[in-house]
Amino acid sequence: MNMPVRILLVDDHPLVRDGLKARLQVVEHLHVVGEAGHGAEALELASRVQADLALVDISMPDMNGIELTRRLRESSPDLHVLILSMYDNAEYVSSALKAGARGYLLKDAPASEVLRAIETVAEGGSYFCQSAVAAMAEAPAENTPLTDREREILIFIVKGESNKRIAQQLNISVRTVETHRMSLRRKLGVITSAGLVHYALKQGWIDSASNPG
Template sequence: MIFAKAAPYRIRLMLVDDHPLVRDGLRARLGAVEQIDVVGEAGSGEQTLQMAEQLLPDLMLVDIGMKDMNGICLTELLLARLPSIRVLILSMYDNAEYVISAMHAGAKGYVLKDAGSHEIIAAINAVAAGGTFYSAAVADVLLAQPFPEYSLTEREREVLILLAKGLSNKAIAQQLEISVRTVETHRLSIRRKLGIDSAAGLVKYALEQRWLN
């Protein structure tokens, strides 16, 4: 599922996978896409952290199953050091634990390795543009763990949907023509009503309610 506007004209992409053949295939396919520049690749967590600080890519395409450091821990470390970078997980694992953990870590999307190249490219465009992207199978995993029903106001529902799409408080305030403080108040109310205080939880709830297309 895709929630985003058009991607920036050029996307500086870094590939992270501990299998050289996988990186070769991704570099060959993605490097042929006009708006994508593959600026670097790494085969381990430590190498990724060093290179990311030098290259400052817009987006990292990160595998979960690496030998020295899993992609979820790597995502947390990357975003702690370089919060402006956006992370898209590309993984063979589709279980709920991995998906939700990746979202908690700050990843903005999760695509399965058996997806077609068109889906991976769509995910890169969506995440680079400031949105989120989850493969249909991943969305199904999230929907399989429904939240209980609670009553939100119409404005709270609007705010929740925009939060689930990855918008900041300031962006939501501008779109809804309300103050940032009002957005923060709505977020607090949503958290109190639903017991949800993470991007992963908000996306899962919005998907379950069929509020995201």
């Protein structure tokens, strides 16, 4: 990836922000365009600096990172949020996902993983560190009803179909498929494709022979 990525840093500890800036400024196409020490400041900055991605802490004095993520997604829909936290429990990870975060990373992650997560999320993908995925795998599944269209798309996903192929078969846009994917992840609290497969198997919508993995 070599397209410029404009980054907003949100953490109430100046030393943490300084450390992140030091990691990021050595990469030519990553640009820190704003820093905020609390949620209200982050919301105000996001409306001005037109960042592509926000690195957001969970614990802050005026507004936690989950609520901030939700409000950022409402006010700046094109802004991707990557959570950078000390905590890897399932409640935080699931709540971040439901709020609209595209990734979850621990603060002790090596610089190489931080950069990989930023680039993955900036390109429109999702990135969850191994401990976040493990925490979600151990969490009890939610019993949230899906719409008929969500169920259709879930079955296509677990069979390994691409967004483009799903869109063609259902005669809908690729963007609509992507929206349904995000809805599925938020409703089910599932991060990985394996988690979606597990859910579909549990519901009896597919059998193990149809699982490509």
